[in-house]
Structure formats: structure tokens, C-alpha cells
Amino acid sequence: MKCYKCGNTLGSGRHCLHCGADVAIYRKIVRTSNSYYNRALAKAKIRDLSGALEDLNQSLQFNKSNIDARNLLGLVYYEMGEVVEALSQWVISKNLQPENNRADEYLTEVQGNKAELENMNKAIKNFNLSLDYAKHDSVDLAIIQLRSVISQHPKMIKAYQLLALLYIKEQEYSKAGKVLKRALAHDKGNIFCLNYAKEIRGKISRRNKQATYAEQQMAQQAADEVIIPKYSEKPKVLQLMLGLILGIAICVSAYVFMISPTQQQKTNARWNQTAVSYNEKLGAKDETISTLNTRVSDLESEVETMKKDVETYTGEDGSLTNYERLLTAMKQYAEEDWTNMAVTYATINPDVVDASAFRDCYALLKNFVENNGLADRLFEAAKALVDQGKYNEAIPALEACLAEKNDYEDAIYYMAYCYEAIGNDAEAAVYFKRIVDEFPQSQWYAQASSRVN
Known part of the structure; x- marks a missing residue:
């Protein structure tokens, strides 16, 4: 441990051997920061990223120069899909300790992989677009965009959370549960995902209870309508044959004059309705394709804007x-x-x-x-x-x-x-x-x- 005042290595006493500064409280602050860092490291190893994030922020509150905590915070942000936050933490770490700092490796690896960085930029733009769709009740388009975001950037926890919320809104609880399961595989301690999963289990339980009650009611109604036939003697053979022939003749006549024309009319009506439905679906598909083509053009324009935005941060005259x-x-x-x-x-x-x-x-x-x-x-x-x-x-x-x-x-x-x-x-x-x-x-x-x- 180095003295906060003169930078020399401290001994075991209460005061610095070089400048005489009182370092007792400083030692406690550094130990507290390291304790939060160790807790965060343990949580990160079991993929409790949210818990690790909270502890790392506490660690840096006590000691902003804790390089290990700041580098780990960047890694946690990166694993949660927060690329800009991760880069910011590594840049600060590098400036605090220019030599022998692993932040150099992280920055080189991320900035050197242009293809992955481009995918992350696209994912961020698509997420913002899906969020805008969701705000304007375009749930279907928002779901399509979020699926694209997850395929481009599988670590983006916010995308999983928003997609799960949209599925819950559409009462597609099974799909929402699968999405949350994938999110919790990345971040086991995410409070939002755990609360959403709990909400889904409650709704599924209520739905099953309602379905069971409805089935019982239908069974009871069916039992009440059962008619028990009375016993009758067997008819004679001749009467049985005549009755059979007469019944066949009546059935054939009824089918030819009554049932067959009605069925033909129903069949024609079904075919007409099917044709109209297909035409409507084709029209909707064409409209969707046109909308998506327009969105593709907009997204290409937004990608160029995003490149310029990134340049304002990392370019020759950027803020970073x-x-x-x-x-x-x-x-x-x-x-x-x-x-x-x-x-x-x-x-x-x-x-x-x-x-x-x-x-x-x-x-x-x-x-x-x-x-x-x-x-x-x-x-x-x-x-x-x-x-x-x-x-x-x-x-x-x-x-x-x-x-x-x-x-x-x-x-x-x-x-x-x-x-x-x-x-x-x-x-x-x-x-x-x-x-x-x-x-x-x-x-x-x-x-x-x-x-x-």
C-alpha cells in the first residue's frame, strides 16, 4: 500500500515513514474498497453481474484509484452489453495508471475488433428503435427489432428485459419465460428479470386455476344432460328390415334435396372467405415489406450517424x-x-x-x-x-x-x-x-x- 500524500510504500505503523502523514483512516478506506472488490469478484465468477456492479460502485466510492475494481467494472458493463460504459471505465483506468494496466489489453481487443464493434453499434441503434416502437404501441415491430438486437448482441440485458415485458403485455407468458431464462443465464442476480419471472409464474398459476374450474363446470353440465334410455322389446325381423329400407330412402332424399345444396353453399362461402383472407394477408405482407424496406434505409442512415457519433468520442478531436x-x-x-x-x-x-x-x-x-x-x-x-x-x-x-x-x-x-x-x-x-x-x-x-x- 502506498501513501496517499507522498506515494511511498507504507510500513505497518500509523504514520508514513517518509512524510509522517497519518494513514490510519486511509488504510481503513483502502481495505473497505478492497473488501467490496473481493465481494464483486466472487459474484462476477458466478455471473451475478448486477450484484457485482453494485459492489464495484461501492468500492470506487471509497477509493476511486482502485484499478482492479475499475477494470472489473468495465468487464461487468461489457458482459451486460453496456459497451460505452465499459470503454469509459477502461480509459479512466488507463489514465490513472498508464503502465502495467490490463485496461490497455481490453481497449486494444475491443477497438481492434471492428466487426464486433459495428454489430454492437447496430444493436444499440435497433434497441433505441424498438424502444420507440414500444412507446407508440407498435408492439409487433418492437418485438421484431428486439429479436434482431439479441441476435446481433446476445449480451445486451436491457434487450431481454424489454422483450420479456412486451411478451407479458401480449399475454405470451411462455415466450416471456424463455427470454427471461436466457437473460438470467447471463446475469443471475438481475432484480428486474427475477421480478418479471415471479410475475409470470403468478399469472400462469391464476390461468391454470381458471381453466380447471371451467373444465369442472363443463363436466357437471354434461353429466346433468345425460338421458337414460328406457327398456324396450326387440322388434321383429320383417319390421326391422322395412324400417331400415325406409330410413335409407329418407336419408338419401334428405341428402340430395336439402343437405347437399347447403353443404355446397357452405363450401363455396368458405372458399370465398379463404380467398379474401389470403388477399388481405398478402396486402398486409406487402405493406410490411414496404415498411421494412423503409426502415432499412432509415437504419443505414442511422448507422452513418452512429459512426459519426462514435468519431466524436474516439476520433482525433473527440471528447475521450x-x-x-x-x-x-x-x-x-x-x-x-x-x-x-x-x-x-x-x-x-x-x-x-x-x-x-x-x-x-x-x-x-x-x-x-x-x-x-x-x-x-x-x-x-x-x-x-x-x-x-x-x-x-x-x-x-x-x-x-x-x-x-x-x-x-x-x-x-x-x-x-x-x-x-x-x-x-x-x-x-x-x-x-x-x-x-x-x-x-x-x-x-x-x-x-x-x-x-
Whole structure:
């Protein structure tokens, strides 16, 4: 464990051996954070992702620099289909610990698989589209889109939840149960899925009780309508034959004159109704195909928009890129790496990020740069190199200093001095002449004038 104040390794005592800071409470905070992380890791191993997510957030509340917890949080988000959240956690982790960080591997693997990333983007767009369909009572279209989302991105828990809700609304409890079973296979502790499953079991139980009661009522009614025939003697053979012949004749006549025409009419009516039904279904199919073709065009347009949105986050001038540049500049500021900080600061575009934390950090650097703090630090670093005789190394620092403040008198003279020291008299003369022309009251005027003349 390292000291929060000086960064050195702590001993077993209450105070830091290097800076003397009281670290007793700090130890408790770090241990509490690690305890929540260990609980989350155990839950993640048994695929209780929701429980792990809750514990990891608690862990980071106690210690935002817990790299293991932040990396695991990214993995949990990724397993739940929350790709943007996962990438954000890994980028923050990488900036907190640039070296020996597994977040590098995760980012490289995800960003390197362009096909999978494209599928995830499509799935997110389709999910938003299905959510819009559901809000406008287009349940069938929403179900079709959600099936597509799950096939493109099987880990997206939100898609399973919404599809199950739509099935429950349509009273298709068996299908809803299957969807929730698949979701719980990914995330065993998901509270929403468990509550939906409980609701489904209750509705199926009530439906079975109602069906059983209806069957009992029908059986009772059938029993009440049974007629018990009375006993009669057997007829004689001749009477039986005559009755049989007469009955056949009556049946044939009834069939020819009454039943057959009626059946023919019913058959024709059924065929006509079937033809109308098929025509209606074909018309509905054509309309659905036309609608889907329109949606395909819309989705292609939305995919292009999504690509542009992703570019605004991860592109050369995206918000995540500027976050990374700002964190790098802050790290260089803390390490007093002034030359590299000047280069990094110049690449930051503050207009693409609205977050207050980003603006506060950038304002700190901006105030430091604009009040000559950076120029002064660069000159001091260059002067130290000149005092050591490292003229070639001092020149870049002096150039960076003049880039921040072009009329920095001492830096101009030292630049001329360095070029003269390494034998580049032509470049040295340029800077000596600037002292003579621009700073006649300078303490370096006499030395510069003698070199020019």
C-alpha cells in the first residue's frame, strides 16, 4: 500500500515513514474498497453481474484509484452489453495508471475488433428503435427489432428485459419465460428479470386455476344432460328390415334435396372467405415489406450517424481523446515535465467537452500557462541544462519557452548562447541581434552587441 500524500510504500505503523502523514483512516478506506472488490469478484465468477456492479460502485466510492475494481467494472458493463460504459471505465483506468494496466489489453481487443464493434453499434441503434416502437404501441415491430438486437448482441440485458415485458403485455407468458431464462443465464442476480419471472409464474398459476374450474363446470353440465334410455322389446325381423329400407330412402332424399345444396353453399362461402383472407394477408405482407424496406434505409442512415457519433468520442478531436490529453498534461504538470507538457497542452481542445471537472482542470492549466508559469518553468529547466553544459538538450526547452512567450528576454539570450556554444554561429547571431534590436535596456545588451559587431 502506498501513501496517499507522498506515494511511498507504507510500513505497518500509523504514520508514513517518509512524510509522517497519518494513514490510519486511509488504510481503513483502502481495505473497505478492497473488501467490496473481493465481494464483486466472487459474484462476477458466478455471473451475478448486477450484484457485482453494485459492489464495484461501492468500492470506487471509497477509493476511486482502485484499478482492479475499475477494470472489473468495465468487464461487468461489457458482459451486460453496456459497451460505452465499459470503454469509459477502461480509459479512466488507463489514465490513472498508464503502465502495467490490463485496461490497455481490453481497449486494444475491443477497438481492434471492428466487426464486433459495428454489430454492437447496430444493436444499440435497433434497441433505441424498438424502444420507440414500444412507446407508440407498435408492439409487433418492437418485438421484431428486439429479436434482431439479441441476435446481433446476445449480451445486451436491457434487450431481454424489454422483450420479456412486451411478451407479458401480449399475454405470451411462455415466450416471456424463455427470454427471461436466457437473460438470467447471463446475469443471475438481475432484480428486474427475477421480478418479471415471479410475475409470470403468478399469472400462469391464476390461468391454470381458471381453466380447471371451467373444465369442472363443463363436466357437471354434461353429466346433468345425460338421458337414460328406457327398456324396450326387440322388434321383429320383417319390421326391422322395412324400417331400415325406409330410413335409407329418407336419408338419401334428405341428402340430395336439402343437405347437399347447403353443404355446397357452405363450401363455396368458405372458399370465398379463404380467398379474401389470403388477399388481405398478402396486402398486409406487402405493406410490411414496404415498411421494412423503409426502415432499412432509415437504419443505414442511422448507422452513418452512429459512426459519426462514435468519431466524436474516439476520433482525433473527440471528447475521450481530449480527456486523455488533459490527464496526460496534468500528469506532466505534477511530474514537472515542462517540455512535454507544453506540447500536450497545445493539443487540447476545450470546446468539445462540457463536463465541469474537465473545465476546472483545464482552467488550472490555462491559468498556469497564461500567467507565464509554464514559460518560467521551461526557462528554469533549460538554464539548469546549460549550467550542466548540455546545450543541445537545452535548446528544445528554450524553443518551447519562446513558443509560450516570444519576448522572453533571458530565453532569447540563452538560446544565442547555446547555439554559440555548439558552434552554430549563424543561428546564434540571429538571437544576439534580437537582444540588440528589441531589448536595448537588457542586462544582456553589452554581451549581445559585442557578438553582433
